[in-house]
Amino acid sequence: MELYTLKINVTNQRLSFGENPPEIFSGDQSIDFVEFTFTDDSWNFPNIWAIFSRQKGASYQIALDDNKVMIPAEVMQKRGYVYIGLMATDGENVQTSSVLQYSIRQGAANVDTIAPSPNIYEQFLADLDAYQEAIHNLQTLAATAETLPAGSDATASFDNGVLELGIPKGDTGATGNGIQSITKTSTSGSVDTYTITFTNGSTTTFTVTNGEVTEAELNSVIDSLEFEINDLYNQEYAKEVASSGNTWFSFNITLGKTYVFKNTSTSAVMVAHTLAQPSGYDYIEQIGTGSILPGNTVIFVPTIEAKAIVVYSNGAGSFEVKANLTLTELKSDINNLDKKIDDEIQLVEDAIATASDIPVNLILEQGGINGANGQNANSNTDIRTESILYGNGTYSVNPNGQKVYVFYYNSTGSFTGTGAWAQTSDFEFTISNGGGFRLAITKIDSTEFKPDENLVELFLQNIIADVIDDVEELETLKTTAFQPYSLCKFISHQGYPLDGDTLGHCIAGQYIKSAQKGFNMAEGDLKFTSDIVPVLCHDDSFTDSVSGNTITISNVTYAQLITYNYYDTTVASLDEVLGICRQYGLDFVIDQFSYANNQTKQKAVFDAIAKHRMEDNVVFVVYTTDTEALIDDIYNWYPDARVQINCALAIYTTDAINTANAYYNAGKFKEIIIGTTFATNGIADTLTLLQSLNSNKELGIKVLLWMSDVISWITPFLPYVDYYVSNKISNKTLITGGVG
Structure with a gap:
C-alpha cells in the first residue's frame, strides 16, 4: 500500500501528492495530532468534515467519518484550497456554522485557523523584493590569473579555482605547467567559453552556462504571482454572514478595490466599516446613505484601510460582501x-x-x-x-x-x-x-x-479546431471579466498624479500609474501636429516649461513638438499611449475625436489602433453637436466600434439619449455609452436621471458618470452606472486611498 501526502497551499498553488504523510488537527475543541493517510483515491479522516473550494467554480463539501471517503481525482487536480473542521451532523446535512475552520499549508505538519491577515499580500511582495535584491547583489565569481613557479603544485582557493576545473597538478619539471591566465574568449547565447593558458604554452577550454535571472524576467514572475494573490484575495474575502441584531466580522478592506454589499435578509439593515470591533454604534465610514432595504445592493469604494464590517439591524438577517475583481490583468489575458x-x-x-x-x-x-x-x-x-x-x-x-x-x-x-x-x-x-x-x-x-x-x-x-477552442476560452474570459457589479473605473485626461499634486494632461507615465492603481480605462484628448501625427493633450496649446513660450500643437511638426518641455516630459503620441494601454490592459477613450475632421487624420488614428490590436479596446467620444457625418465616419472605418455619446451641455442629457437610441435602433456599433455629468448642486436630479436610464441599460446601452472624487457624493449613483470617471485626483488623501 503506497501512502501519499496531500499538499494544499492557501497561496493558490496546484494540489499535488508527495511522500510521507503529514499530521492535521482533530479532536473536540482541542488540538490532538493524528496520522493522516491518503491511499489511491481514499481518505481516512477521524470525525472531521472538509470543504474543497476552487477560485472560480463549485465547492465540494464532504462529510467524513472514522472510515474512508472517496474523493474524485478531478477534484484533487484543481487549483484551490481545503478547509478542515470538526464534523457535526444533522441527518444528512453537515452543520458548519459553529465549526472552527482550518487550512492545510503545503508541506506543513500543522494547520492554522483561518484568520485573514491584511499583511499576506504585502509580505508576499516584500519577500519577492528581497529575492530580487539578493539576485541583483550576487557577486560574479571569477578566477584571478596567477603564474605558478616551476615545480609548484596548483592549489584551489576562492580566487584561484584551479583544482575545481579538473586540471592536474603541476609537474616537477624545470618549466612546470602553472596557469598563466584564464580568459573568457567567446560567448554564444547564454554559454561563455573560457581559455586556460599554461606557462608551457599549452591551452585548454571550459564552458560556463549562465543562469542569471534578468530583472525583466523576475518582474514578469512577480506580476504573474501578484495576479494569483489578488485573485485569491478576491475569493477569500467573499463573505456571506447571518446576523442577529448588531453584528461585526473581520473583513480587511483594501484601498483601490470596489466592494459590493447585498442585503440578502428580509429586513432593512445599516452597514458601515470600521478600524476595530466597535463599541455600541461606533463606526468610521458608513456604506450607503441610510438603511439598505431587503434585496438591495450598494457598491462602495472605501477611503480608509478598514478592518471590519459592522451591521446594525433590529432583527435576524443575512448579507454578503464581495470584493470586485480587478479587470486590468484579466483584460490583458x-x-x-x-x-x-x-x-x-x-x-x-x-x-x-x-x-x-x-x-x-x-x-x-x-x-x-x-x-x-x-x-x-x-x-x-x-x-x-x-x-x-x-x-x-x-x-x-x-x-x-x-x-x-x-x-x-x-x-x-x-x-x-x-x-x-x-x-x-x-x-x-x-x-x-x-x-x-x-x-x-x-x-x-x-x-x-x-x-x-x-x-x-x-x-x-x-488548426481551425484550435481556433474554435481558443474562441470559447476567450468568451469565458470575457464573461468572467464583465460579471454584474464589475464597475469600470475610468481615469480622465488628467491622469493619475506622478508626484504629489503635479498634474499634466495625458502624460504617458500617468497612464502607467493609473493602471497600477487599479483603473480599467483611461481617457485622452486627440490633437494633430502639422504633419498629421495624432497626439494627446487636453488643450490646443501649452507653455514650454523651459522657455516659457506658448506652443500651438497644430503649428509644429511632431519632431519639433517632442523638443519642448511639457511637465518635465514631452507631449505623448497616440501611438505611445496605445502601446502602454496594450501592455497594461487598459481600455483607452479617445475624446475630442472631432479634431479628426478628414480622412487623412482618421486614417492616422485607425492605423495606430490597428498597430496595437486595440480595435476592441478603444472608445470614441462624440458629442451631440458633432455632425452625423463624423459619427458615420467612425462606423465606416470600424462597424464594431465602441462610442460614447455626450451632450454638449452639462447635466442636460436628453439629446445624448436620443442620439444613442437612434444608433442603437439602427443596429450600429458594438457598444453605445451615454455620458452623464454630475454636478455638486444636482445630486438629486442626477440620481433621478440615472434611475430613469435603467430602461436604456436593459436594452444594452451603457451608462457613464462623469465625474467626481468625493465618495459621499458619488456612492448613491454607482449601482446605476457601468463606467465611473475620476478626474484631477490632486488631493493626497485620495491619491493614497480614494477611488484610485
Missing part, C-alpha cells in the same frame, strides 16, 4: 488570447492561399503521417528537407542499417509517390516526373504505413 486567435486565423488564411508555405514540422505535429494500423508515425519520421524539391532530381538516403521508406507530396499537400526499400547500405532514388515537391521523408521502420493523401486539409482542420 483577453488581449493576449485575442492576439493568439488572430495569429491562428492568419496562419489558416496563409495556408489556404499558399499551401506550400505550411511548415513540414507543423504538418507532422498535426498527425499527417499514419501507420497502416492507424498509429501515428511522426516520432519515427526523418524530415530530410523543409524546402521545395524538384522532379528528375536524384536524392541520397543513408538508412543507417535500418529499413527506410521514401514518400513525397506535391506543393498542394497531395500524396504523389514513393521511393523504395533498402537494407543497411546507402541508396539513391529519383522523383521521375517534373514539377516541385514539398516533402521527401524517410520512415525508419520495418513496417509499411499509409500516408494521408491530403495533409493540407488535415492541417487546416486541426
Whole structure:
C-alpha cells in the first residue's frame, strides 16, 4: 500500500501528492495530532468534515467519518484550497456554522485557523523584493590569473579555482605547467567559453552556462504571482454572514478595490466599516446613505484601510460582501488570447492561399503521417528537407542499417509517390516526373504505413479546431471579466498624479500609474501636429516649461513638438499611449475625436489602433453637436466600434439619449455609452436621471458618470452606472486611498 501526502497551499498553488504523510488537527475543541493517510483515491479522516473550494467554480463539501471517503481525482487536480473542521451532523446535512475552520499549508505538519491577515499580500511582495535584491547583489565569481613557479603544485582557493576545473597538478619539471591566465574568449547565447593558458604554452577550454535571472524576467514572475494573490484575495474575502441584531466580522478592506454589499435578509439593515470591533454604534465610514432595504445592493469604494464590517439591524438577517475583481490583468489575458486567435486565423488564411508555405514540422505535429494500423508515425519520421524539391532530381538516403521508406507530396499537400526499400547500405532514388515537391521523408521502420493523401486539409482542420477552442476560452474570459457589479473605473485626461499634486494632461507615465492603481480605462484628448501625427493633450496649446513660450500643437511638426518641455516630459503620441494601454490592459477613450475632421487624420488614428490590436479596446467620444457625418465616419472605418455619446451641455442629457437610441435602433456599433455629468448642486436630479436610464441599460446601452472624487457624493449613483470617471485626483488623501 503506497501512502501519499496531500499538499494544499492557501497561496493558490496546484494540489499535488508527495511522500510521507503529514499530521492535521482533530479532536473536540482541542488540538490532538493524528496520522493522516491518503491511499489511491481514499481518505481516512477521524470525525472531521472538509470543504474543497476552487477560485472560480463549485465547492465540494464532504462529510467524513472514522472510515474512508472517496474523493474524485478531478477534484484533487484543481487549483484551490481545503478547509478542515470538526464534523457535526444533522441527518444528512453537515452543520458548519459553529465549526472552527482550518487550512492545510503545503508541506506543513500543522494547520492554522483561518484568520485573514491584511499583511499576506504585502509580505508576499516584500519577500519577492528581497529575492530580487539578493539576485541583483550576487557577486560574479571569477578566477584571478596567477603564474605558478616551476615545480609548484596548483592549489584551489576562492580566487584561484584551479583544482575545481579538473586540471592536474603541476609537474616537477624545470618549466612546470602553472596557469598563466584564464580568459573568457567567446560567448554564444547564454554559454561563455573560457581559455586556460599554461606557462608551457599549452591551452585548454571550459564552458560556463549562465543562469542569471534578468530583472525583466523576475518582474514578469512577480506580476504573474501578484495576479494569483489578488485573485485569491478576491475569493477569500467573499463573505456571506447571518446576523442577529448588531453584528461585526473581520473583513480587511483594501484601498483601490470596489466592494459590493447585498442585503440578502428580509429586513432593512445599516452597514458601515470600521478600524476595530466597535463599541455600541461606533463606526468610521458608513456604506450607503441610510438603511439598505431587503434585496438591495450598494457598491462602495472605501477611503480608509478598514478592518471590519459592522451591521446594525433590529432583527435576524443575512448579507454578503464581495470584493470586485480587478479587470486590468484579466483584460490583458483577453488581449493576449485575442492576439493568439488572430495569429491562428492568419496562419489558416496563409495556408489556404499558399499551401506550400505550411511548415513540414507543423504538418507532422498535426498527425499527417499514419501507420497502416492507424498509429501515428511522426516520432519515427526523418524530415530530410523543409524546402521545395524538384522532379528528375536524384536524392541520397543513408538508412543507417535500418529499413527506410521514401514518400513525397506535391506543393498542394497531395500524396504523389514513393521511393523504395533498402537494407543497411546507402541508396539513391529519383522523383521521375517534373514539377516541385514539398516533402521527401524517410520512415525508419520495418513496417509499411499509409500516408494521408491530403495533409493540407488535415492541417487546416486541426488548426481551425484550435481556433474554435481558443474562441470559447476567450468568451469565458470575457464573461468572467464583465460579471454584474464589475464597475469600470475610468481615469480622465488628467491622469493619475506622478508626484504629489503635479498634474499634466495625458502624460504617458500617468497612464502607467493609473493602471497600477487599479483603473480599467483611461481617457485622452486627440490633437494633430502639422504633419498629421495624432497626439494627446487636453488643450490646443501649452507653455514650454523651459522657455516659457506658448506652443500651438497644430503649428509644429511632431519632431519639433517632442523638443519642448511639457511637465518635465514631452507631449505623448497616440501611438505611445496605445502601446502602454496594450501592455497594461487598459481600455483607452479617445475624446475630442472631432479634431479628426478628414480622412487623412482618421486614417492616422485607425492605423495606430490597428498597430496595437486595440480595435476592441478603444472608445470614441462624440458629442451631440458633432455632425452625423463624423459619427458615420467612425462606423465606416470600424462597424464594431465602441462610442460614447455626450451632450454638449452639462447635466442636460436628453439629446445624448436620443442620439444613442437612434444608433442603437439602427443596429450600429458594438457598444453605445451615454455620458452623464454630475454636478455638486444636482445630486438629486442626477440620481433621478440615472434611475430613469435603467430602461436604456436593459436594452444594452451603457451608462457613464462623469465625474467626481468625493465618495459621499458619488456612492448613491454607482449601482446605476457601468463606467465611473475620476478626474484631477490632486488631493493626497485620495491619491493614497480614494477611488484610485
